[in-house]
Amino acid sequence: MSQRHSYAVGTGLFIVLGFAALAYLATQTTSVANTHQGASYSVQARFANIGQLKERAPVKIAGVRVGQVSAIVLDPKQEVADVTLSIDQDYSHIPDDSVATIFTSGLLGDQYVGIQYGSSKKDLADGGTLARTKPAQQLEEMLGKFFGAGGVADNLGGSYTVKARFSNVGALSVGAPVKMAGVAIGSVAAVHADPVKLDAEVELSIDKKYDQIPDDSAAAVFTSGLIGTQYVAIQPGGSPEFLKNGDEMVLTQSAMQLEDLIGKFLVNGSPSEKKDAANESPAGKQ
Amino acid sequence: MSARPQRNVILNALAQIGEAGLFGLTLLAAVPRSLRYLRETVRQLWFVGAMSLTIIMVCGLFVGMVLGLQLYYVLSIFGGTAASGTVVAIAIYRELGPVVTALLFAGRAGTSITAEIGLMRATDQLAAMEMMAVDPIAYVAVPRYLAGLIAMPLLCAVFCALGIFGGHLVGVTWLGIDNGTFWSNMTATVDVWKDVVNGILVKSLVFGAVVSLIAVYQGYTTPPTSEGVAYATTRTVVASSIAILALDFVLTAFLM
Numbered sequence: 001m002s003q004r005h006s007y008a009v010g011t012g013l014f015i016v017l018g019f020a021a022l023a024y025l026a027t028q029t030t031s032v033a034n035t036h037q038g039a040s041y042s043v044q045a046r047f048a049n050i051g052q053l054k055e056r057a058p059v060k061i062a063g064v065r066v067g068q069v070s071a072i073v074l075d076p077k078q079e080v081a082d083v084t085l086s087i088d089q090d091y092s093h094i095p096d097d098s099v100a101t102i103f104t105s106g107l108l109g110d111q112y113v114g115i116q117y118g119s120s121k122k123d124l125a126d127g128g129t130l131a132r133t134k135p136a137q138q139l140e141e142m143l144g145k146f147f148g149a150g151g152v153a154d155n156l157g158g159s160y161t162v163k164a165r166f167s168n169v170g171a172l173s174v175g176a177p178v179k180m181a182g183v184a185i186g187s188v189a190a191v192h193a194d195p196v197k198l199d200a201e202v203e204l205s206i207d208k209k210y211d212q213i214p215d216d217s218a219a220a221v222f223t224s225g226l227i228g229t230q231y232v233a234i235q236p237g238g239s240p241e242f243l244k245n246g247d248e249m250v251l252t253q254s255a256m257q258l259e260d261l262i263g264k265f266l267v268n269g270s271p272s273e274k275k276d277a278a279n280e281s282p283a284g285k286q
Numbered sequence: 287m288s289a290r291p292q293r294n295v296i297l298n299a300l301a302q303i304g305e306a307g308l309f310g311l312t313l314l315a316a317v318p319r320s321l322r323y324l325r326e327t328v329r330q331l332w333f334v335g336a337m338s339l340t341i342i343m344v345c346g347l348f349v350g351m352v353l354g355l356q357l358y359y360v361l362s363i364f365g366g367t368a369a370s371g372t373v374v375a376i377a378i379y380r381e382l383g384p385v386v387t388a389l390l391f392a393g394r395a396g397t398s399i400t401a402e403i404g405l406m407r408a409t410d411q412l413a414a415m416e417m418m419a420v421d422p423i424a425y426v427a428v429p430r431y432l433a434g435l436i437a438m439p440l441l442c443a444v445f446c447a448l449g450i451f452g453g454h455l456v457g458v459t460w461l462g463i464d465n466g467t468f469w470s471n472m473t474a475t476v477d478v479w480k481d482v483v484n485g486i487l488v489k490s491l492v493f494g495a496v497v498s499l500i501a502v503y504q505g506y507t508t509p510p511t512s513e514g515v516a517y518a519t520t521r522t523v524v525a526s527s528i529a530i531l532a533l534d535f536v537l538t539a540f541l542m
Contacts, residue, residue, distance in 0.1 A: 007332040014336035018440025021447040026482045029375055029450060033473040058474075110474060 031056060039089040040067055041126035045100040050081040050182035051111055051136025052224055053102055058112045059085050060103075066091040069113060074183040076210045079236045081181045085113060085130075095120040096128060102136035111136060136182060160211075160245040161189060162204045164219040164232070169200045170255025172221050172230045178204050179222075180234045185210045188232060204232060204249075214239040220253035230255060306503045312423060313431050313502070319421060320428035327429040334395035334430070335437030339444065341394055342387060346445035349382055350374060350452025357453075358461045367457075371468035372475045374453035379476065379485040383446040385534050388493035391438060392526035396501035399430050400522040403505025404515035412506075427506055431498045438494025442486050484541045492537060497526045 027033060047053075050072060059067040067087035075082050087094070097118030104111050115130070124130070166172075169191055178186040186206035194201050204219070216237030223230050237251070320327070357370040403426060406412050412422040457463045476482070501522050508518035 007329055007336075010336045011328050011332040014331070014339060014437075015440060017339070018335075018443050022439070022443035022482075022486060025379070025443060025446055025450070025486070026478050029469075029472050030476040030478045030482055031473060032478050 040086045041089060041092065042070065043085045043087060043094075043124055043126075043128050043130055045083045045085060045113070045130040045133050046075070046078075046080045047083055047100075047102060047133050047135045048080055048181055049102075049135035050083060051102055051104075053083070053111045053113070053136065053182070057110060059087060059115065060112055061091065061094070061115045061117070063114075066115075072183065074181060074185065074210075076212060079181055079213075081183050083113070092123060094124040096122045096124045096130075097132065098124065098130060099132045099134065100130045101134040104136075160206060160208060162206060162243055162245075162247050162249055164202050164204060164249040164252050165194070165197070166200045166202060166219075166221060166252050166254045168221075168254040168257065169202060170221055170223075170230050170257065172202065172232070172255065176229065177231045178206060178234060179231055180210065180213070180236065185234070202232065206243075211242060213243045215241045215243045215247060216251065217243065217249065218251035218253060219249045221255035223255075305507070306499060309503045309506065310499045313428055313499070316421065316423045316428050317432070320424035320432075323425050323429055326425065327432050330429045330433035331437060334391075334399065334433050335440060338391060338394045338437070338441055341390055342441045342445050343448050345386060345390055346383075346448030347452040349386060349445075350378065350449030350454075351456045353377060353382070353449070354453035354456030354461070358457055358463070367461075367463050368467045368471055370457050370463060371453070371472040374457070375450060375472045375476045376481060378446050378449040378453075379481040380538070381485075381534070383442050383449060384485055384489035384493055385530060387442040387445045387490060388438065388497055388530045389527060391434070391441060391494075392497045392501070392523055392530070395434065395437070396497050396522045396526055397519050399434070399498070399501040400505040400508070400519050401515060403427070403430070403502060404508035404518050407506065407508055408510040408512065408515055410510075427502045431502050434498025434501065435491070435494045438497070439487055439490045442490035446486060480541075488541060489534070489537055492533060493530055496529050496533060500525050500529065 053069060053072065055069055055072055057069045058065045059069065067085055069083055070086040071082075071084040073082045073084075074080075085100070094115060095118040097120040099116045099118065101114045101116065102111055103114045118132070172188060172191060174188055174191055176188045177184040178188065186204055188202060189205040190201075190203040192201055193199075202219075206213070213234060214237040216239040218235045218237065220233045220235065221230055222233045243249070353374045354370060357373050358367055361367045361370055361373075403412075406422075406426065412426065415422045415425060454468060458465050458468050504518040504522045504525070508514045
């Protein structure tokens, strides 16, 4: 009897220990530990570019977590990303002219939405919209502005299968995402070198849903973060005509080579070298 | 059950897999009949589960500690030691926890199940049970199978918890990564469903089902000689290890 008792108790202890470990791991070491159980309300914010923002990314005010991103949808008509923020009910006194910005925690960290209070007396209501937003900063755009390279591109785009020529694709590989406003809308179907024009011809296959991309949109090879993989970003133009299957994007911006950038940066002081650098900078030259 | 001698290795292996699968169905069909031997199932759970805790806990601790140490070394090259909590947790939940637990389980509990049932077969105890109208499948095989199935996820959870503790011990206590950074990076990145449930529950349930089936099947179909028991025990470890690692790849591809 006592023998039977000891193993039964031991087995019970083992089962309790196992489930306790599982419960502890599931609740204390995962994102569940960050989610608020209390009631929350939803707010819309529209961003021109969400960068690497993901669903369930935190929403912070003054650095304190107040909620999370509950949905990210691309509005194909307007080429903006529609982000739904679910904010804890405790923080219901956010002025309705507050500014939502996409920040990065640290240099390589995850991105989150920061809200900076406005001055309005009215509070943001459930289902309301944060009209003032600042998109995620792309490293290439920042560097582009910094070096006066013009930021926006020199090549044009097409759709379903659209071609784009780059003078340099960097480490872009087949299967890399094609993004618009930071949301993936397709992938790179082929990358090959043109033996006559001596540049790289990239075929982009873009989701049929997004068939209203202006035909003067620009394609640029960007890098996700500092050491991330490369992808093709489409920056919409203003043309009333849309890209069609087989079109070629005229405006392209090639991959920035770290060496080139540093080289330009270092020689920027001397006027003669500067001229050289300026000639090179419209990377996707016609 | 012992198949006719087959020369062809591939056919032989296929026949083994097929027989093991059919045996698994027999086991499942016998589960309702074995419910009256619930006490036997609990005793087996004590033996394969609770008695395996020591080795699982010690190994989990050391796996976590070595992960913490290696990650600190590699990540410090990039100045990213703050990410080591995240990487320890994800590596343990997704791969090391389920796989190492299953391998240890096959070595610790699978072999003893095979040897025990094999000796029962070799000493005609199974035949004696049948003569006494006790169904050996329901009384011997199913309780051990169920015990393995239940024990594996629980052991895996304990392994993971000790692994995280080991990573924390080395990373935070010894090497001085900030405690808050370690945990907050982990909780920010690790997902309950994709990492914890898919890793600990789904993977280790599948491994538990397969490893227990192999162990019970090898014991039940062993040639009734002392040599046969020895071979069956060896085959349990070999077949379980191959099955665990191959299934791990397939499961990962599906669950990603």
